[in-house]
Amino acid sequence: MAVLRAASEDEAFKQAIVDIGARIADSLRAGGKALFAGNGGSAGDAQHIAGEFVSRLNFDRAPLAGLALTTDTSVLTAIGNDYGYADVFSRQIAGLGRPGDVFVAITTSGNSENILKAVHVARANGIAVIGLTGRQGGKLASACDICLHVPSDSTPLIQQVHIVAAHLICGLVENAMFAEEASRYQDSYT
Ligand SMILES: O=C(CO)[C@@H](O)[C@H](O)[C@H](O)[C@H](O)COP(=O)(O)O
Numbered sequence: 357m358a359v360l361r362a363a364s365e366d367e368a369f370k371q372a373i374v375d376i377g378a379r380i381a382d383s384l385r386a387g388g389k390a391l392f393a394g395n396g397g398s399a400g401d402a403q404h405i406a407g408e409f410v411s412r413l414n415f416d417r418a419p420l421a422g423l424a425l426t427t428d429t430s431v432l433t434a435i436g437n438d439y440g441y442a443d444v445f446s447r448q449i450a451g452l453g454r455p456g457d458v459f460v461a462i463t464t465s466g467n468s469e470n471i472l473k474a475v476h477v478a479r480a481n482g483i484a485v486i487g488l489t490g491r492q493g494g495k496l497a498s499a500c501d502i503c504l505h506v507p508s509d510s511t512p513l514i515q516q517v518h519i520v521a522a523h524l525i526c527g528l529v530e531n532a533m534f535a536e537e538a539s540r541y542q543d544s545y546t
């Protein structure tokens with residue numbers, strides 16, 4: 357896949373993976389949590405990665421505090437119906453987020469309104485913002501603490517690389533937080 361090859365040769369992309377892994381590990385060590393959100397396929401990615409955090413990725417270890425904001429249909433429909441779809445994530449960030457948490461915003465365009473509102477609320481509440489996006493990153497790009505850009509403008513191709521990057525990030529977090537267990541695991545995440 358040409359986009360994955362281009363990403364793997366892109367120093368900024370690789371550095372962002374390392375920086376994001378370190379940033380999330382720092383937050384979790386300090387008692388924070390990682391909140392994930394996205395629309396459509398990226399909602400699936402948010403859930404997928406939160407699942408790795410709370411359950412496990414590569415080896416048995418204690419659960420990590422990860423939460424997808426895309427899963428509770430009562431919450432999503434109540435907010436969507438009573439306030440509007442643009443508020444479905446921002447209201448959850450306001451209610452569930454705490455200073456020191458990390459919000460992982462997954463948007464291929466970088467311009468989804470509900471994600472941008474959530475980013476705004478996160479920043480206002482002392483929550484670090486990590487963006488997973490595409491080549492340009494839209495309005496998200498300038499609002500992130502760390503932004504991972506996949507060098508493509510195609511939503512499905514960007515998403516395919518997002519999940520590769522998210523697995524790598526999760527592996528780095530796991531390795532950073534559970535060094536002893538990680539030393540017994542064979543595959544390298546460097
Ligand atoms: O999965 C796909 C396309 O692969 C779609 O469901 C896609 O996620 C949706 O069109 C999203 O609404 C796109 O939003 P975003 O990535 O621009 O924030």
Ligand SMILES: [Zn+2]
Binds near residue numbers: 397512515
């Ligand atoms: Zn898709």
